[in-house]
Amino acid sequence: MDKGWMMVSEGKEQLSNLIASNWISERFGLTLSKQDAELILEERKNVLREQRRVEFGEGIIPKIIYEFYDSDYIDQDNYRDTLIRLQEIFYLYKNETRDRLTDEELLHLMKEQFEYQCFGDLDELADTYLMQAAGAIRAGVPYDRLIQRSDI
């Protein structure tokens, strides 16, 4: 069977969901324009293809927004690009943790480390902290221990 079906995209519905997330983030001065949302969804397709994953339903981006909108390190100037990078990092580490973490657990770990260990440095988050955390998860370290460690 042709594998084209794996490039699932709900287009318009996802676009409106993403723009609707402004209602919560705008309290923190963060909004996405239609063009921003379109670019994020385009990048989503690319990263899913790169990471060889298929996504169903409303997707991960609204969940990323709800987890990160109150970050001290995200402002309107870097909002769109930070979301694009965070979704890249998210799918990479869904694979690197062998799907052993739920979406919520991985997002929470990313947020904790982004805020309190990396102080908003996305490269450090991806290349150092999450790489170590993923190694620990693969070696069988329980998720709760990682979170406790990152709270120190």
Place this chain on the structure above:
Amino acid sequence: MDEQMDALVKIVGKLAGKYTAGESTSVTYEKAEQLMEAVLYCIREAEETG
């Protein structure tokens, strides 16, 4: 995507939701392929016995 394929993908999406217990919005290509094969197998069986 034609209507038939659209319907198949929706079923695979529902199965993926059950497989991840609703805790992941995405699965690997390999898992998605296995789920699609399971759906196609059931359809073939139903056609043959139906």
